Amino acid sequence: MLVEIWSDVVCPWCYVGKRRFEKALDRFEHASQVEVRWRSFELDPRAPFRRTGDMVGHLAAKYGLSHDQALRQVGHMDTMAAAEGIDMDLAATQPGNTFAAHRLIHLAYDKDAKTGAALKEALLHAYFVERVAISEPDELVKVAVSVGLDAGEAAELLDGDRFTDEVRADEQVASELGATGVPFFVFDRSFAVPGAQDPDTLLAVLRRAWRKGHPDIEVIGGDGPVCDGDSCDVAV
Amino acid sequence: MLVEIWSDVVCPWCYVGKRRFEKALDRFEHASQVEVRWRSFELDPRAPFRRTGDMVGHLAAKYGLSHDQALRQVGHMDTMAAAEGIDMDLAATQPGNTFAAHRLIHLAYDKDAKTGAALKEALLHAYFVERVAISEPDELVKVAVSVGLDAGEAAELLDGDRFTDEVRADEQVASELGATGVPFFVFDRSFAVPGAQDPDTLLAVLRRAWRKGHPDIEVIGGDGPVCDGDSCDVAV
Numbered sequence: 001m002l003v004e005i006w007s008d009v010v011c012p013w014c015y016v017g018k019r020r021f022e023k024a025l026d027r028f029e030h031a032s033q034v035e036v037r038w039r040s041f042e043l044d045p046r047a048p049f050r051r052t053g054d055m056v057g058h059l060a061a062k063y064g065l066s067h068d069q070a071l072r073q074v075g076h077m078d079t080m081a082a083a084e085g086i087d088m089d090l091a092a093t094q095p096g097n098t099f100a101a102h103r104l105i106h107l108a109y110d111k112d113a114k115t116g117a118a119l120k121e122a123l124l125h126a127y128f129v130e131r132v133a134i135s136e137p138d139e140l141v142k143v144a145v146s147v148g149l150d151a152g153e154a155a156e157l158l159d160g161d162r163f164t165d166e167v168r169a170d171e172q173v174a175s176e177l178g179a180t181g182v183p184f185f186v187f188d189r190s191f192a193v194p195g196a197q198d199p200d201t202l203l204a205v206l207r208r209a210w211r212k213g214h215p216d217i218e219v220i221g222g223d224g225p226v227c228d229g230d231s232c233d234v235a236v
Numbered sequence: 237m238l239v240e241i242w243s244d245v246v247c248p249w250c251y252v253g254k255r256r257f258e259k260a261l262d263r264f265e266h267a268s269q270v271e272v273r274w275r276s277f278e279l280d281p282r283a284p285f286r287r288t289g290d291m292v293g294h295l296a297a298k299y300g301l302s303h304d305q306a307l308r309q310v311g312h313m314d315t316m317a318a319a320e321g322i323d324m325d326l327a328a329t330q331p332g333n334t335f336a337a338h339r340l341i342h343l344a345y346d347k348d349a350k351t352g353a354a355l356k357e358a359l360l361h362a363y364f365v366e367r368v369a370i371s372e373p374d375e376l377v378k379v380a381v382s383v384g385l386d387a388g389e390a391a392e393l394l395d396g397d398r399f400t401d402e403v404r405a406d407e408q409v410a411s412e413l414g415a416t417g418v419p420f421f422v423f424d425r426s427f428a429v430p431g432a433q434d435p436d437t438l439l440a441v442l443r444r445a446w447r448k449g450h451p452d453i454e455v456i457g458g459d460g461p462v463c464d465g466d467s468c469d470v471a472v
Contacts (some may be wrong), residue, residue, distance in 0.1 A: 008463070009343035011463040011468070012468055013461050013462055013463050013468055013469065014463065015459075017460070043463055043464070045369070050262065062467075063467070071326075076466060119361050135338055139379065147284075164360050177453055178453070178455065180462075180464060181462030181463055182462060182463060182464075183460075183462065184462075186453070189453060190451065190453060190454065191453070191455075191456055192453050192454070192455045192456065193460065193464060194460055195457075195460020195461050195462040196453065196460050196461050197460035200308070201456075201460075206454050208456075215306060215426065217413060217414070217422070217425060217426060217427070217428055218426065218427050218428070219427075219428045219429075219430065220428065220429050220437075220441050220444075223430020224250055224253070224415075224429065224430055224432050224437075225249050225431050226254075226417030226419065226420075226430060226431040226432070226435035227244070227247040227248065227249045227250065227279055227417055227418060227431050228279070228416060228417035228418075230248070232248055232249055232299075232313060233249065233431075
């Protein structure tokens with residue numbers, strides 16, 4: 001069974017949703033037969049290389065909130081993350097354009113699925129917990145190396161445009177599947193769950209998708225003439 | 237969409253069923269997206285290399301029929317085949333063990349799917365219409381060459397045991413899917429049609445399997461918190 005999860009590395013609900021999905025998977029009886037594939041989704045493809053100014057001020061300005069309202073919003077997100085064991089400090093993050101990070105995840109998957117998944121987690125951790133500037137090549141190389149990628153190969157990728165098409169292809173599929181926000185969970189391309197829903201819901205969908213993917217074969221008719229041994233159904 | 241058809245090259249209902257399936261496929265709107273794979277099934281794995289004596293006498297003896305009854309049975313099969321445009325003369329066929337013919341079909345598929353399908357048809361035609369001895373290596377090589385296979389490679393295969401495992405694997409799957417006779421049509425491993433049913437039935441199953449293989453994706457829930465742009469669902 002294939003579970004594809006569209007998400008961005010700077011998306012707090014994606015990190016929370018990742019933990020909730022992991023809890024669901026821990027309880028799923030066929031977990032060993034589930035392949036998880038993290039897919040690229042940029043929340044803001046036009047984001048500047050590095051966003052200046054503080055996050056709270058940015059939110060306040062964008063949504064016409066007071067500084068206190070924006071602070072409460074950010075604090076609530078931190079609380080939701082803390083409930084999943086993530087030491088998030090959203091106001092202290094260093095946002096920026098995530099296109100390079102997504103190309104790097106494709107490089108990691110090109111090595112193997114385990115490395116791809118490890119890099120996804122490492123990038124979320126770097127951004128939300130270590131407060132790393134998500135678009136800085138030097139920082140991205142460090143994260144890549146931490147999961148076993150080659151520093152030279154990572155740096156070369158960040159200096160060029162490798163895996164551009166693969167990131168765009170992920171985003172194209174997300175659009176075709178109706179994803180407008182992330183996280184967006186897709187099970188065997190049969191069921192979609194938008195948003196960071198709770199582990200019980202995700203577990204129920206895992207089970208439903210599993211049943212759909214493992215149906216009993218259905219025999220239709222059954223009276224067509226056959227040959228069996230060297231006897232064939234014929235009217236004598 | 238994958239349609240797998242288990243059949244034997246000495247099975248008259250398989251040849252009739254092939255024509256009926258081809259008629260259904262001609263009328264199927266997604267025919268260009270259907271892959272057909274002919275799979276191995278020996279009606280009698282213990283058949284002698286070449287069966288001696290005449291077919292009518294063999295049937296009469298095996299089933300305790302009079303010569304006239306056996307003759308009628310064979311004549312009825314010829315009539316059913318004629319209705320599908322096949323100039324079958326069952327009494328004049330030269331049966332034998334078909335294991336080598338099945339290994340040869342796997343060799344043809346190893347070249348490409350078109351050659352595999354062509355050899356399946358050529359072997360049925362050779363046996364039922366040209367009255368070729370189905371187990372004779374020299375005859376099998378001629379049929380193989382007629383669809384573009386290399387004479388030397390075909391002869392070498394017939395002299396050895398190449399593709400033995402592949403034939404056995406096909407037969408194992410047939411058994412797992414519940415096939416006790418052939419032809420046995422399986423659509424995307426979701427639907428099975430035993431026997432040479434009429435084109436209307438086969439077309440209906442093609443359409444049903446197509447719908448099952450191309451469902452609309454189902455969205456479950458829809459109120460999970462997401463991030464969208466640089467806005468995330470949080471209570472302010």
